[in-house]
Amino acid sequence: MNTLLLIQKFRALNKTLLLLMLALSVFGVYAIYSATYWHENSTFWISQIRWLFICLPVFFVVSFNDYRWVRYGAIPLYLLSVMLLILVFFIGIKVSGARSWLNLGFGSFQPSQLAIFAGVLIFAVFLNEYHGLHPTLRILVCLGLTAVPCALILIQPYLGGTLVWIPVLFVMLYLAGIQKRYLLAMGLMGLMALPIMYFFGMKEYQQKRITSFLDPASDAKDSGWNILQSLNAIGSAGLWGKGFKAPNTLNALGYIPKTISHTDFVFTVFGEQHGFVGTSILIATFAIMLLLGLYIASQSRDPLGRLLATGIVILLFTHIFMNIGMTVAITPITGLPLPLVSYGGTFLLIMMACFGILQSIWIHRKPLV
Amino acid sequence: MSITATPTLLEVRNLKVHFPIHAGLLRRQTGVFKAVDGVSFQVDAGKTVGLVGESGSGKTTIGRTLVKLIPATSGEALWKGRDILPLDERTFRPLRRRIQYIFQDPFGSLNPRMTVGAIIGEALEIHFPELSSTEKEGRVTTLLQRVGLRQDMMRRYPHEFSGGQRQRIGIARALAVEPELLICDEPVSALDVSVQAQIVNLLQDLQEELGLALLFIAHDLAVVEHISDSVLVLHHGKIVESGPAHEVLENPRDSYTRDLLAAVPKLDLPLIS
Secondary structure: OOHHHHHHHHHHOOHHHHHHHHHHHHHHHHHHHHHHOOOOOOOHHHHHHHHHHHHHHHHHHHHHOOHHHHHHHHHHHHHHHHHHHHHHHHHOEEEOOEEEEEEOOOOEEOHHHHHHHHHHHHHHHHHHHOOOOOHHHHHHHHHHHHHHHHHHHHOOOOHHHHHOHHHHHHHHHHHOOOOHHHHHHHHHHHHHHHHHHHHHHOOHHHHHHHHHHHOHHHHOOOOOHHHHHHHHHHHOOOOOOOOOOOOOOOOOOOOOOOOOOOOOOHHHHHHHHHHHHHHHHHHHHHHHHHHHHHHHHHHOOOHHHHHHHHHHHHHHHHHHHHHHHHHOOOOOOOOOOOOOOOOOHHHHHHHHHHHHHHHHHHHOOOOOO | OOOOOOOEEEEEEEEEEEEEEEEOOOOEEEEEEEEEEEEEEEEEOOOEEEEEOOOOOOHHHHHHHHOOOOOOOEEEEEEOOEEOOOOOHHHHHHHHOOEEEEOOOOOOOOOOOOOHHHHHHHHHHHHOOOOOHHHHHHHHHHHHHHOOOOHHHHHOOHHHOOHHHHHHHHHHHHHOOOOOEEEEEOOOOOOOHHHHHHHHHHHHHHHHHHOOEEEEEEOOHHHHHHHOOEEEEEEOOEEEEEEEHHHHHHOOOOHHHHHHHHOOOOOOOOOOO
16 A cells, blocks of 8 residues: 555545544543552553554554455454354453453453454345345344354353344344344344243353342342442432542442443443533543444445444444443443443454444545545 | 429330231232231330340331331321321321431431432421521531531531441431431441440430430340330330330340340450459
8 A cells, every 4th residue: 555545545534533533542541540540550541551552553454444355354353253262261361250361461352352343244244245145044144153152252151242242233134134024033032032041041140130230229239239339429420520539439439349440330430520411421422423433334335334334333332332321220230341441452452443444434435536 | 292294205006017928929918927016105205215126026117117117007106196107198297307217227328329418408408498508508517516527528428438427427317307206226236336335325415415205226235225214125026025224124024035135145254353
């Protein structure tokens, strides 16, 4: 790629999306710092900056390359993610009761994040290339593609990493032209399987998460603790919040567990410090970002781009909705991080790749002049 | 010779609180659990009545029924001669001011999403709506100081306080509406022993200062003996013994009271001469 073309592509980037992405990434560092500043020798925010510098080049490389590479790259990436998920089963490291991570020496890597990204790519490619197949066959293939990584993620066990596949699969099938009656049938079968899943597919702590979601006070000292403390932190913040580094917050006094205050519950900490106004601004920023993603999907030059962009938007939305939802008790605790804000290198890398693909779809929607 | 009798604030007559027991697939009523079964006693102005008994004996149910958090099955509770049990919420509200409740769990009884000032101020807003915000703040300050807390603490949240401090906040909230009777439902059982003494002494000081009557529910006999003028011993929802505190606890007549006293752990150490 020559320099002139590179400059042209840089100019063609969707500046609003780029700005929002960078703003949220910088905000993420701030949020992680404000969640952990009181820890002894806390370096999470520095580590997040380091990851940001590693991930930004990935973002630009993915952005400047025509997204149609996924037609060749999706299958190897999917197979790689499945292999890594199998590897986790044997040599994975356990964090918070789930064997979800691989130790790479310089850091740890969560293959389930790569798997869902690869899932979006492979769904888009398959549904685009084989749109002539009978709907049942297309659904069965997609279900098969979902089942393998989901089963491997479920035995880790990482429920959130499995749940995130469901909305992505549904929306992409719908966009690929699968009739509503098939989706409705799938949905009904899923609902019918819920009790079986609950009683036979879930571990005790996962069942507790559901019951504590329905009634957190029933087990206030154990499984309901995180939800109740999160509700107290956000609920006590008022309109403007208690302020940055405010003393004696529920976070600073350790009521929000140290292990999750900068990851899954970073929204709680931000909510406590910046109140209704701060959280509204953050949610509005996410909403604009998602709408922009859908706009990019609508402007795509081909169905592949449209499928990819929508799949990514749904992936982002699911993470945002489930993460913020669990902190305010409208969804169960599933351990899904908040895009660009929660601490974590793997997830940041995947998010940057997602934004890279969105930008690539935007840049390559028409020939560069 | 003139006799000045202490006026009776509350007289409970044959109070019964029964709960239905449901079982089976259709949740049909299969029986009745008699949590309180024909209890009668009275609380005089400025006096303390101790209500003791093991867990599940019905102590808390009595307290909660008297403030109408639980409906009574039958019986009467006469507040200055007027039966409060059949009253609807609207009619009872002015009397609710007169009978306040201090809860057992200082960690669960304060709204964690409100500042201490707002928690105490809320009671004032409900019962003294005519007060201006400056007057309310002044009252909150006085109440906090009365229970041994600092004025600046009104801006803090419950999680910033220890158990003993939280119980003081609960007491300040109860006092805010100028009650005549405080129902103290095991107010010290969740606290450390050293803090228990502070809270009991605070209640006694407030009683002397404000002329409050206390219905002191507890299972700790030492605390009850220390604070009460008279004691009621409750077992399986019935009063098995009652009388002046020192008499009941020093010369128990009922076997259950004797068992309760025998269950109090004693330090059996050799004396060092």
